[in-house]
Amino acid sequence: MESKELLRQYQAGERTFSRADLHAAHLRGTVMPGVDLSGANLGDADLMAADLTEADLRWADLSQANLKKSILARARLEGTNLRHANLSQADLREATFEGANLEAADLSGANLEKASLWGANLEEARLTKANLRQANLEMAALWDADLEDADLYGAQMRGSVLGGARITDEQLAQTASLQEATLPDGTKHL
Secondary structure (H helix, E strand, C coil), X not given: CCHHHHHHHHHCCCCECCCXXXXXXXXXXXXXXXXXXXXXXXXXXXXXCCECCCCECCCCECCCCECCCCECCCCECCCCECCCCECCCCECCCCEXXXXXXXXXXXXXXXXXXXXXXXXXXXXXXXXXXXXXXXXXXXXXXXXXXXXXXXXXXXXXXXXXXXXXXXXXXHHHHCCECXXXXXXXXXXXX
């Protein structure tokens, strides 16, 4: 499907585009709140500054997509492939990333307040200066993640794996729960 056709149909009232092939689509700055792109191929797509508030992107391929400064507040991204995606400075408040692959994704400066990242793969993800206040990071894999200056106040990190993560003791003290988490030095928090 071409980007122009997607936008034309969206403006005509269509909201469901599940499994659409939009690989490398140019959708920069588009406004499509509530769109259903579940299972769609958006790998390498340019969605910079797009408004996808409350979008359904479950099981979509957004690998290497540019989502810098995009709005994905309350979006559904369960099982989504965001490997190497650029989500820097994105609004991801209350978004659901359960079981999503965010390996080596750039989330620097992103707002993930109250987002659910339960069981997400954040290995080697860049989360510098990200807002993770009250986010659910339970069972998340954060191997070698960069959490420098990230705000973890009230974050749930029960059972998360932080091996090799760049994080301070001060940040860990801000979290609401570290039970059963594997800390950067390899020790287990009880």
